[in-house]
Every structure is written in C-alpha cells, then in structure tokens.
C-alpha cells in the first residue's frame with residue numbers, strides 16, 4: 001500500500017472534490033461544508049483515512065463534495081453502513097452526515113442504537129426542521145401545528161428533541177451548533193472529532209427554500225444573544241446581549257435569573273460537560289420559550305467504544321484459545337474414519 | 340425399506356438380526372428433549388459408519404402447553420448400510436413420549452411398524468388433551484402395529500431413587516431411557532453419549548450421573564427383559580475413505596464462511612439479526628473470536644445488511660444470514676449492494692410464508708424473491724445447496740464468486756437443510772480452490788482513480804478500500820457513470836450499466852462445471868430439481884431405474900445464472916418433471932428461458948418431499 005502521498009500539511013483545497021455543489025443558493029449547507037473543509041486540515045488525519053457516509057436528503061449529498069472516501073447510501077441507513085465500516089477497519093475516521101428526517105424518522109431506530117453502542121463514529125445531523133429534497137413536508141423536528149405541503153391544516157405530532165433523544169439513547173457526546181456561527185461550528189467539529197466514542201453534533205441549518213427563518217431568533221443579530229446560551233466547560237452559564245442573564249439551579253429546577261444584585265455570577269451553574277443530569281437539563285431547554293437555546297457541548301464522557309471491546313475480545317480469545325485453527329475445528333467433535 | 344437379511348448372530352443375551360435401512364422417529368413434548376435425543380442417536384449412528392439422513396421437525400412455540408398436539412416435537416432419522424439420500428418416508432419405529440405425539444405421528448408409521456410408548460404419560464388428562472377417546476394402548480387402535488408400552492417414568496425413578504434429585508429432574512431423564520433402549524435395539528454404542536453428557540453438564544455432576552443411569556437403565560431394559568426378542572444391526576455404509584463427522588446445513592455454512600475467510604486472507608464480518616431458522620449461523624460464528632471473526636447482532640434486519648455493506652466497502656469478507664421476512668426487509672439495501680458492486684454473501688434459510696408463515700417448517704418459495712425481490716433491474720447470482728454437507732461447498736463457492744466478480748451473492752438454503760444432518764467427509768482445506776483477492780493500490784496512469792473501471796474478463800470493478808492513499812472516491816445508490824463512477828443521469832450510460840450488471844452475473848456461468856446427470860443423458864424423462872430436493876428426487880429416480888424405467892435426474896445448484904449446458908440437456912428428454920416445494924417457480928423460469936413444456940410437482944405443506952410422492956408422480960406421467 002502506498003504511503004500517505006505527501007507529508008505536506010493538508011489544506012482546505014485538499015478536501016474539495018471536483019464535483020459541482022448543487023444545493024440551492026443561500027442554503028445553510030454551504031456554510032457547513034465550508035467549515036468542514038476549513039477544519040479538516042487541522043484534525044491531523046490522513047485524507048485517505050476519512051470516510052463520509054450519508055443517507056438520503058439534501059444534506060446527504062455532502063460526501064460527493066469531500067475529496068475523501070465517501071458513501072452516499074440509502075434513506076436512514078447511514079449509521080448501519082458506518083457501523084460496518086468502523087468494525088471492518090477501526091483505524092478509519094468515520095463521519096455520518098444526516099438530516100432530521102433521515103436520522104430521526106426513517107432512520108430513528110438506527111440513530112438510537114448507534115448512540116448506545118458507542119462506536120468511535122461522528123454523526124453530524126443537519127437539522128432544518130423540514131424535508132427539503134422532497135420539497136417541503138414537515139419533519140420529526142418541525143414544531144407542532146406546522147403548515148406544510150403534507151399538513152395544510154397543521155402537523156399533529158410533537159417534535160423530537162434531538163439532544164435529549166441522544167442522551168436517552170446513552171450517547172456519550174452531545175453537542176449543538178448553528179450553520180451561521182462559523183467559528184463556533186469549527187470548534188464543535190474539532191470537539192466532535194476529538195471525542196472517542198459516538199459523537200452527536202446537531203447543527204441548526206437554514207433551508208431558505210422550504211423553511212426559511214426557522215432559526216431566525218437564534219441567528220438574527222438583534223436577538224440572538226438573548227436567545228442563545230453558549231456553553232463552555234467550567235464556566236458559569238451566562239447569556240444575553242448585555243451578558244446580564246444566567247442559569248440558576250434551584251435543586252434540579254433550572255431558572256433564568258437576571259444578574260442585577262439579587263443574583264451574581266457566583267449563583268450561576270458552572271457547566272460541567274461530564275454531568276449527565278446537567279446535560280439532560282440543558283437539552284430540555286430546547287423548544288422551551290422560558291429558556292435560551294443551548295449550543296456547545298451539552299454532555300461529553302468517555303466510555304469504552306464498541307470496536308475496542310470487540311477487538312479486545314478477539315485478542316483475548318486468541319490468547320486464551322490460541323489462534324483459530326480451521327483444520328482442528330473441522331475435525332472437532334465426534335469424528336470417525338472410513339478406511 | 341426394511342429388508343431383513345436374516346443373517347443371525349448371537350448377541351449379548353439375545354438374537355442379533357441384520358437389516359439394511361431403518362427409519363426411526365422420536366416424538367414428544369417440545370420440553371421432552373426430543374431434538375437432543377434425536378441428535379445423540381444420529382451421532383452414535385454416524386460414528387458406527389452408517390449413512391444417515393435426519394429431519395428435525397419442531398414447533399415454533401418454544402414451550403407450547405405440555406401434552407397438546409401443538410407442542411409435539413419430532414426428530415426422524417434414516418440410517419443404512421447403503422448410500423441413502425433422505426431421512427426416509429414412512430417410519431419403521433415410532434418412539435412416543437405422550438399421547439399427543441402418537442396422535443400426530445401415527446399416520447406416518449408403516450403398517451406393522453413398531454411403537455415404543457411411554458405408558459406413564461398415557462393418563463386420562465393427557466389422552467383427552469390429545470383427543471383420544473380411550474387409551475389407544477389399551478383398545479384395538481394399534482392392532483396393526485407392534486406396540487411396546489413401557490412405564491418409563493417409573494423405571495427412571497427407580498434407577499435414580501437413591502440420588503435425592505427433585506422428581507422433576509428425574510422425570511426429565513426419561514428421554515435418556517428411551518435413547519438407551521433404542522441404542523440396545525439397534526446396537527449403537529453408549530460411550531459417545533456418556534462422554535457428551537459429561538461435557539454438557541460439566542458443572543452439575545448429579546445430572547451427569549442421573550442421565551447416565553437413565554441411559555443405562557434403558558439399555559439394560561432391552562437386554563434383560565423378555566419383551567424384546569432380538570436386537571438389530573445395520574452395517575456400515577460403503578462411504579468414501581476419509582474422516583467423517585455428522586453435519587447440519589447451518590453448521591456447514593458457518594464452516595464454509597470460515598474456510599473462505601482463511602483462504603482469501605480476509606477477516607470475516609457477519610452482521611445478523613435473530614430469526615428462525617437462520618440464527619444458528621450467528622450463534623456459531625460468534626464463538627470464533629479466536630479466528631478473528633467479527634459478529635455483529637444488529638438492531639434489525641436492515642441494520643444487519645447495512646453493516647455488511649459497510650464492512651464490504653471497507654474490505655472484509657462480509658456476510659449476513661436471514662430468512663424470507665428478514666430478506667424482504669433487506670431488499671432496498673441489497674439494491675444498494677448491486678449498485679455499488681460490492682462483494683458480499685446473503686444467506687436465506689427459507690421457511691414457510693407468506694409473512695411469518697410457519698417459521699420452523701421448510702419451503703422453497705423464495706426463489707423469485709432472491710431473483711426479483713428488489714426494485715428495478717437488480718441481478719444477483721443465486722446458489723442453492725443440495726444437501727446439509729453441500730452447504731459448506733456452496734457457501735465457499737458463493738464467497739469465491741462474490742469476491743472475484745465484485746457482486747453480492749445469494750445462498751438459498753432452507754429449514755430442511757439447516758437442521759437436517761448427514762455424515763460429511765471432512766474436506767482438505769488445501770484442496771479447496773484458491774480465492775485471490777486483489778485490492779486496488781494505485782490510482783492508475785493519469786493519477787485519477789476510476790472506481791468503475793472493469794476487469795475485461797470478469798467485468799468486476801476495482802475494490803478500493805478506505806485507507807488506501809490516492810484512491811479516495813465516492814460511491815452510492817445513484818446511477819454511476821461507467822468507469823469514472825461519477826453520478827450520471829445520461830440515458831445511454833444507464834442502458835450500458837443495466838446491461839453490464841446483467842452481463843457480469845450471466846458470465847459467472849463460465850465458472851460452473853458440466854452438469855451431472857444421474858442416469859442416461861437422453862431418455863423418456865428428466866427430473867430436474869434445485870436445492871434441497873436433491874435427496875428425495877435421487878432416491879426416487881434410483882428406485883425407478885432399478886425397476887428399469889428410463890428416468891434421469893439433474894439437480895441445479897446455481898439457479899442464477901443457469902449453467903450454460905442446461906438447455907442442451909433438457910432437449911434430449913421427452914419430458915421434464917420439476918418437483919419444487921412451492922407452487923411452481925423454477926418451472927416458470929425453465930419454461931420462459933427454454934420454451935419447454937415442463938411438468939411440475941408442487942407441494943406446500945411445510946414438509947419435504949417423500950420419495951414415494953416423487954415416484955408416484957413420475958409413474959403418473961410416463
């Protein structure tokens with residue numbers, strides 16, 4: 001096998017494939033692609049060891065645009081194919097690219113099992129709260145009462161809360177970012193890569209054709225700081241355009257407090273990424289008007305990965321039983337000889 | 340056939356009579372350990388060199404209510420001093436542990452056949468549950484048979500009485516008593532079963548002791564009591580020289596995969612989801628960690644094939660096994676496997692359908708599903724093993740073809756092969772055809788890698804696994820441009836790719852040896868079968884040829900593509916008969932491909948063909 005072609009440091013260009021990008025002009029996907037291509041040279045992984053695996057949907061075109069190994073699979077099943085890739089070759093850096101419909105509707109079962117198994121796989125979910133590729137039906141993350149092509153009288157099912165679902169499915173890394181917050185997104189991509197175990201990164205992504213402005217209150221200059229809580233490990237949870245608000249915990253009950261004398265920074269919760277309960281509390285802020293929407297790493301804790309456990313089993317079985325001997329296995333049990 | 344050769348010998352305490360072939364069926368509650376008893380008997384029988392065929396027939400319910408007809412489990416074995424092909428048609432000896440078992444299986448006993456019944460279980464409650472008005476052991480229901488009613492429960496409790504075991508545990512050893520008695524009647528050795536018990540109950544010495552006592556009590560009961568005038572001997576069959584073991588189809592598939600993994604040098608990845616009757620393959624392979632085997636029990640059937648596609652992409656020998664309903668779920672992903680031209684093997688252990696059907700019963704009705712159970716033109720080679728032992732070779736062959744031609748390959752086994760067993764000559768690994776795998780290593784002349792560039796002979800594309808520098812490329816379910824592998828909506832390219840995918844599968848036929856014809860290669864009738872019907876057809880044709888009829892037999896293993904000499908063979912016969920355990924699938928293929936007016940023999944009972952069903956059909960059309 002050829003050595004890594006070049007020892008020259010990789011640049012953004014090395015990750016740009018020769019395929020024309022075919023998302024709608026103005027789509028949030030462009031920003032995500034750009035941040036990925038910008039970040040990847042810094043991850044220090046040889047290009048040939050990177051595999052992007054997607055399902056079906058607008059976001060799932062992503063692998064074609066990355067000059068790495070890529071597999072554009074079928075609707076909802078990217079996690080299953082990624083699992084096979086990782087088990088076959090644990091050395092690979094495996095990235096699942098999916099959308100809210102792909103991963104939470106048709107692929108919901110695979111999503112939860114991917115989380116609990118904890119392969120060292122990174123899942124990036126582009127959440128635009130709509131079906132884009134099929135031209136505008138409501139998705140499992142659309143808000144209740146959403147009027148779309150398939151729900152002219154409003155949708156009737158309550159949306160998933162993806163980080164909470166991931167936590168409920170025993171995920172070991174849950175993070176969130178937003179297409180427009182390019183630096184934050186780059187940081188989150190790095191964190192996603194660094195975590196050994198299944199990393200779940202939800203990215204709020206604007207579909208300017210079918211669901212424009214879905215995240216307006218999180219991205220518009222005037223309001224975003226009052227509506228977004230940027231999490232930093234070991235730091236108190238402060239937000240607001242004047243940095244004048246924070247999260248206070250009364251027992252297990254969170255509340256938004258003003259830093260106006262009655263409460264000071266010392267009364268605020270300090271973010272602890274490894275605190276699973278805190279992760280759950282933060283995830284519950286999603287879709288809750290009383291709280292800001294948290295972005296950043298909600299929860300992160302190292303647990304043994306599935307593939308490490310599997311390869312350990314293989315090694316220890318070899319030690320205990322000796323390297324498998326097919327000839328001996330064929331002749332094991334009751335045999336007899338015809339002369 | 341129960342030909343007494345009347346060559347009498349003096350046995351231990353009694354007379355010993357030589358016979359050629361015997362069919363025994365053990366039947367009882369599914370909790371009575373019937374499958375285990377049958378397996379042990381088959382094992383002891385294999386060891387003394389008889390040819391044999393077995394047919395386990397058990398209910399889908401793990402524990403249907405005790406004593407009911409629904410809960411009856413059975414295990415049939417034919418053993419012989421001749422070459423045999425099937426578990427036998429009608430039964431010579433029926434061993435029944437309760438009235439329900441007698442009710443269900445009496446109709447399969449030959450006139451004048453032998454019944455060995457556990458009398459202890461023929462109480463009024465059990466009789467009523469099984470639908471007997473009065474006790475058949477007492478009235479004249481069984482007057483045409485030789486009946487031995489034995490208080491097995493009483494005998495085992497006295498044999499084990501000083502052991503202080505709970506009465507339930509003692510009762511459970513009654514199958515060992517029955518087994519011991521059958522060992523005496525048919526002069527089989529006890530030792531292999533005793534050794535097996537010692538291993539099986541390693542941590543429970545009291546169970547080892549109890550079961551051995553029951554086994555010996557049964558054996559001595561036959562030897563000492565006055566009831567049985569003689570015991571029987573079935574001499575060794577004239578099998579080829581070599582070392583043998585008894586093997587089931589499912590187990591042979593597991594070994595075949597392991598052999599292919601070793602010969603190809605590729606790690607074996609198996610993604611599965613529990614389903615009857617395929618789960619045993621997952622169980623077996625999960626033990627082979629020291630062979631580096633990676634088994635992955637996925638969350639559903641779709642995930643299992645997804646993981647297999649992923650593992651194939653990343654360069655493992657990737658395999659899944661399931662049964663009809665599970666294969667249906669995998670359908671979309673199998674289309675992706677065809678589109679991406681990745682090598683993998685998909686085992687379908689067919690069972691009765693539609694839907695859940697009768698999960699433990701056998702059928703061959705998924706042939707069309709294997710051929711066309713995917714959207715659009717999605718060709719895939721299909722191989723159907725013809726006996727439990729052949730499952731090894733068919734599996735090995737499927738892996739070899741998958742890797743050489745870069746294609747998913749279907750194996751169509753079925754419940755009969757999966758659980759049935761036969762003596763199997765253990766192969767020499769060295770003699771198996773080599774499997775050479777070449778991964779792509781460099782991008783080629785212009786430094787641009789072309790993932791859909793094809794080998795001129797096999798049309799296989801290159802296998803470029805992630806991790807190989809310079810070969811970064813993207814594949815997926817969208818139509819590919821030939822050579823470059825780029826997405827393409829070009830009409831001519833799609834036509835080309837449809838043709839290429841079909842041609843590639845068709846060209847596999849060049850690998851097949853000439854078809855074997857049993858009997859003359861021309862004549863009045865050719866019986867053409869596929870897969871597991873081999874044994875019943877061969878036994879029938881052999882019999883009729885002995886009677887002087889002009890009948891021949893050919894059995895298809897590869898059903899897609901057809902062997903290239905098949906057409907030439909068919910036209911040399913006046914008539915073609917195609918027996919299948921379905922309503923007529925192969926026959927439609929043969930008719931449409933060769934425009935031949937073949938006759939079908941079709942059965943959908945969940946049971947395999949008997950030899951006599953095939954003989955009867957042949958006679959009726961000749």
Ligand code: SF4
Pocket residue numbers: 022023024026027028029058128132133206207208209210
């Ligand atoms: S439909 Fe929406 S999500 Fe899809 S590419 Fe267009 S803007 Fe982006």
